[in-house]
Amino acid sequence: MAYYSVLEVTPTNQDWVADYIGPANKLVAQYGGKYLARTTRHERLEGTGETPALRIVIEWPSRDAAVNFMNDAEYIPHLKARTDGSISHHFLIEGKDDLA
Incomplete structure (x- = not known):
């Protein structure tokens, strides 16, 4: 079953951004x-x-894929840089309709 990461990110500094994007792209793909x-074009x-600067939506093949990505030793320093250099909220949503 698919899962979706929904992130709200507002950088408090830009120092981490350039070093974050490449490794994050690679690891997201590695985990499927x-x-x-990934856009600043969103509206309430x-x-x-508060309205975050950036909204990100990632589709994962499973919950394990998303959790394993977040816990990957290669990702941890980039996650720390992002969370230290931004106000970030990350929600993991199961791709199902409980009200259907």
């Missing part, structure tokens, strides 16, 4: 992930609150 969206249609 596919970027569906409902609710209030």
Whole structure:
């Protein structure tokens, strides 16, 4: 079953960005992930609150793929750089409809 990572990222500095993108791209692909969206072009249609600078959606083939990506020793220093250099929220969503 597919899972989806939905991230909201607002950089507090840009120091980490250039070194993050290449390794993250490689590792997402290695774990079978596919970027569906990485964009600053988004709008709030409902609710209030802070609007992140960037929204990212990644499709994963399984929950294990997403979790293994996050725990990959090669990714850990990049994750730390991103979380130290941004306000980030990452949600993992199971691709099913519980209300159907």
